[in-house]
Amino acid sequence: MTISSCTKDRVTHGHPCFGGNRHKNGRIHLAVAPRCNIKCGYCDRKHDCANESRPGVTSRLLSPQEALEQVRSTMADEQLGKVIKVIGIAGPGDPLANEETFETFRLVKAEFPELLFCMSTNGLLLPERLKDLAKINLHSLTVTINALDPAVGAQVYRHVIYHGTHYRGEEGAAILIKNQFKGVRLAAEQGLVVKVNTVLTPGINDSQIPLIADKVSEYGAFVMNVMPIIPQAELAHVAPPSPEYLETVRAANEQIISQFRGCQQCRADAVGLIGGGCSL
Template sequence: MSFIREVNSKCDSFEHLIIKHPCLSRDAHFNYGRIHLPVSPACNIHCKFCTRGLNKTENKPGNARKVLTPEEAVDVLDKALELCPEITVVGIAGPGDTLATDHALRTFELIHKKYPDLIKCLSTNGLLLKEYAEKIVSVGVKTVTVTVNAVDVDILEKICSYVRYNGKYMVGKEAASWLILAQLAGIRKISEMGVVVKVNTVLVPGINDFHVEKIAKVTKKAGASIINLIPLIPQGAMKDIAPPSCIELNKARENVEKHLQVFRHCTHCRADACGIPGKGYDISSLLYDNFQLEETFSHG
């Protein structure tokens, strides 16, 4: 059964999401646009490969020119739609976690009122996904991406440094266990509510490369529909780990594809990316010419 038929067996109304979502469909990747609105200023976990920041040059997740207010984000979207009418998806993927503050949900609420037909897509580490599931659906979000780097405590402990939840600071196996349970519970709940769930997994050679098939199997059982393996960008505490080779990446994709459809066209998008990703150009610099570049960022 193809991915589209599998999703449609859950809900036929999702067909248009797959066809027009450049992060779910190969064809859409080359024909439709997306915008990432950088409205989330803080994160509630820390992954050892993550270095977030505010800049104009680093082409990788977690980076943006500035953190927008929800109201500024609507203005930026207005301008983006004029410049790139092919945009079908409004995503929020940082620079921090979308559920660590209420900024992303407030932004989606404003956008859904003005542009109800645009696909809304939220990316999260999943720590708070279950408890915000109803709110996420109420502001029009139809697709959610959850970054799941391990479903085994001993492996995730090597990737995630700490978790902060309701004022509690957790490290080690406690943090890893808490995060895994929260992610799977969140995926289960949000998928049961009719939201399409994609899993992102950062492929870290020697740490979770042998584990990705289990991630796919477990997250599919929880309700995920598609997975994207992201090659490690050596940075932070993992700056000395070499990224996976093409051979290693393809082998990992073959393993996870036994359980989930694999999206193969990820481009390591910034948190303020805008344009048609498959056509290799980005118009985000045109959207921020009236904004001053910020020099501080909350890593809390």
């Protein structure tokens, strides 16, 4: 199955993270997925956090029913209800590792079928959970891929928990990378519009980015988002790329796959327009 023109048009015109008008189209991130199955060296997840704006943080975790109530109240709001086009689940853990993700989408879909449904994932469980994504009518998917070479991946990922077993180093990175690329290919074949996020970590994965771009393009990804590392946790010592270097990397890969440049590295509970959203 390939991406239908109808689905692709809805996503690219309605989703602000896939090329839609970010000044008119907004999103709700529902923070219903607390658990994660990998540990990225740059990740520092925080709950009950109101003063940071970055992935992995949320003011509070929601149950699926609480998430539905938030969607109801947001869509009923005189201002926000006019701009919200997308329901997304992006953490604070990995959505595919949490059954609350699927229950939330089922609840919201029943009441708001007109909205676009989106998810961000590390991709570890993507190949085996695609059938579940099909049931909830997911429209778009973002997969974060930071390496093609397991030796490089081992510098980014501290561990991988796969089917109950902890893997470290290159062994864990190899499992993750294999599933990520397989998941991208299968998701595109299933008809999802796929975006690939890559965290540019200078001195570690610079050389991997054109390799990732080439492979995900071959596998059917629609767009790539090269984003700067936010130094923290085990990779707090890494200097983030300058805006000029970030743009150089994006431009160098533009001919391989389209590059998204509007990412604000949003919180797991962001609401509203990108760049002007709030947290509820």
